[in-house]
Amino acid sequence: MRVNCVGAIIFDGSDRLLLVQRGHPPGMGSWSIPGGRLEPGETDEAGLRREVLEETGLRVRVGRLAGTVERPGPGGVTYVIRDYLATVAGGVARAGDDAADVRWCGRADLARLPLTEGLLESLTEWDALPRV
Template sequence: MGAIIFDAADRLLLVQRGRPPGMGSWSLPGGRLEPGESDEAGVRREVLEETGLRVRVGRLAGTVDRPGPGGVTYVIRDYLATVSAGTPAAGDDAADVRWCDRADLDRLPLSEGLLAALTEWDALPGR
């Protein structure tokens, strides 16, 4: 699961992956759920670990299936979220974190399928 977070300037928060899969690419903050963890709790935990931000989790924006190693398919649920506290700083498996406008999405190496999903869900910066 992941978080779609915008700042007051309508920029999208992205993290640069510091580890495989997707090392070096930019994506939404997020990750795997811990056993017994709800999506909401997992989104809050992952965003805090990767960005240092505390968030309030909103509605489900959309779901995508992505292939993983060994034939595994990851079902990724992305939620809208708003920052409640903190200053963004890369942590955990994030190499970098930044607020991105629409032009940034066109020039950064994004995770496969991210731009298409955000477009489909009407979740692009500057919408």
């Protein structure tokens, strides 16, 4: 079974990347970009805005598609994840929903945080890493 998901690549004014620490499986304890499963009939844009707001308290404007990855999930599920660039339109970053923590990260942070599998490689391939 394939499950459609979206993720948001968001930078702040200091060119740091917004990451959330997963509070539930899959990936509990690891750091990733905010996002999650689409609800039935939901567009990528609507789902991305909803997921980012739920996990981080931020409202975003959705930009272009950065890339797509497929990741195996429990019980033979395949997560099809479309990651989009997004910009903050309002709100204050705070952990919510299934996020245990949220933080703005520079390039050095990415090297020392336990990231979700394949995140660093995908961001590198898409030229979507923090510049600082």
